[in-house]
Amino acid sequence: MVHAVKTDKNISKRFRWIDPFQEGWSIFKESILGKIGLTLLIIFALMALFSFIPPQIDPMYHPMTGVDPEISHSTGPSARHWLGTDFMGRDLFSQLLAGARVAFMVGVSAAFMSIFLGTAIGMIAGYSGKGIDTLLMRLADMIMVMPTLLVILILSSLFGQLNIWTIVLIIALFRWPGVSRVIRAQTLSLKQRPFIEAARVAGASHLRIIFRHIMPNVLPLSFLYMTFRVTSAIIIEAALAFLGFGDPGTVSWGMMLQWVWKTGHMFNAPYWLLPPGICISLITLSFYMLGRAMDEVLDPRLRKEEGAG
């Protein structure tokens, strides 16, 4: 008996911080959108993971530099090249896998940075109020009305070809205002809640209130917005690459599309055109669906009623 109580206590201690996630997961599982999104995402993640394998098998499968010595023009799918080759004999399948890796890299890192900025700025603006709030929010407005793609196009035509990480950084710098508005609104409402006042009465400093009391309450929202930001970052990178302003040193899906178009294979090489196009659509769709499902987890009002009578 005593022993049973003890283990029970241990469990509650060890799992106490995973608990909300488990609860969220059980709601997430019910959502069809979430399941589809997650499945797609796992497929893409596996693609990104396996992108390291083809170059190990044979250097000709290297997505950027590997050229099949026997092929000097675009060929259709074959046993040797599952999706065919591009205009100079590079393997399209290994390019597609490498593209998945780049998409994840760009999407997740840009989204993470913009979420980090947006959450920090939103919390500071919402919590401090008055002048700082006005200043930060007008700055957010100014950045929000700037078309990201256009600005990056102008920057890259000014400075020549941009490195992929520079592109990521610029996307992050232009994509935080939306998040910060939401986080600010949430912070404003949290700030009025009695538990914040209770912390003040206990003597907590502003920093402590922000990090200990406000941040845990806005982070779920930040993560929700992160999934939407991933989508937009991937699309912006693909568009840039397709327009010829991508990083020439990386093989992204946008880059592949650009090569199709540039070499005039647009209408006679569907095996080359379709895979990257479909992949871009599906990965953005999967992140979007994941976001919607998480929305459902975080916002009880969106949940389906269960036999409430």
Place this chain on the structure above:
Amino acid sequence: MINDKKKPILEIKNLSKVYRTKRSIFGDSGNDVIALDRISFKIFEGEIFGLVGESGSGKTTAGRLIVKLEEPAEGKIYLENVDLTGLKGKGLRAFRRKVQMIFQDPYQSLNPQLSVLNTVSEPLTVHKIGNGKTRQGLVRQAMKSVGLSPPDDYLHRYPHQLSGGQRQRVAIARAMVLNPRFVVADEPTSMLDASISAQIFNILSDMREKLDLTILFITHSLAAARYLCDRIAVIYRGHLMEMGPAEEVIRNPKHPYTQALIDALPKFGDCGDIKHYGTLLRADSEALGGAGCPFYPRCRVAHRTKCCTGMPRLEEISDSHLVACYYALPGSEIVTEGDACFYAT
């Protein structure tokens, strides 16, 4: 009386608080809301002082001013003879250690993301008292004293896993863990049902005995105030109307507003043997523009000219029983005509 030999721990002098509504750009002033209008009182060491009033009477504002969640527009608050206005740095930290607050709504006053242990130990962490181990010991002790025992069953729970009464106990434990000198309890039971309320009252009362605590108990219920408090002050629209020992104020109310509050208490059975004062006008008469008694528009016994021109001062009518009404002064009896029960139904 209880407070004869005691010295005051908290002294409030001419405290005012005005909430400004936003002005339009054309310069005409919005309606400023006067939440507190120059109130003064003292709270003596070791007593439970009840501040009773209806919604919007400014009782919560007074509590918030005392714990420095807001700054007064005018007037001074002294805690143990230290002026609270403009308290900063070290002084403010020392003050935060001495004064705690229990909030009205236990569903809102606990951070949903923090476990009970983290919630209750937060004041200790903030004031750097003890280390991890000793803090947990203090937390356990505080939780035991509010009736959350055994504490281990609750330490790692989150607010959503607790009932309303348990949450309020956690909130009380958080306020008590620092061993404060003075606690403001802002309607701690208004969100709880009657039996739980009684338990909370007993906890507060025990705490006072054990910790040599002084409590400002803010409530809308005269019954709760009578049950718990040594002295009561009745507040209406930012003005103190009547103040005195709890039994005296309730047995022998002098102010028409206090009488109206007592009339308003629900009673069982017929109202035959219970005294009705019938001082509340059913409909408000014309609104008051000037400096008259705030209760004048709803007061049945009010004098047409006297009451609407000047606010009566809070004056002592008997031993430590203070009333702000012209009719309460010795020599001027309130004359109620007709069937008082009629007005009270």
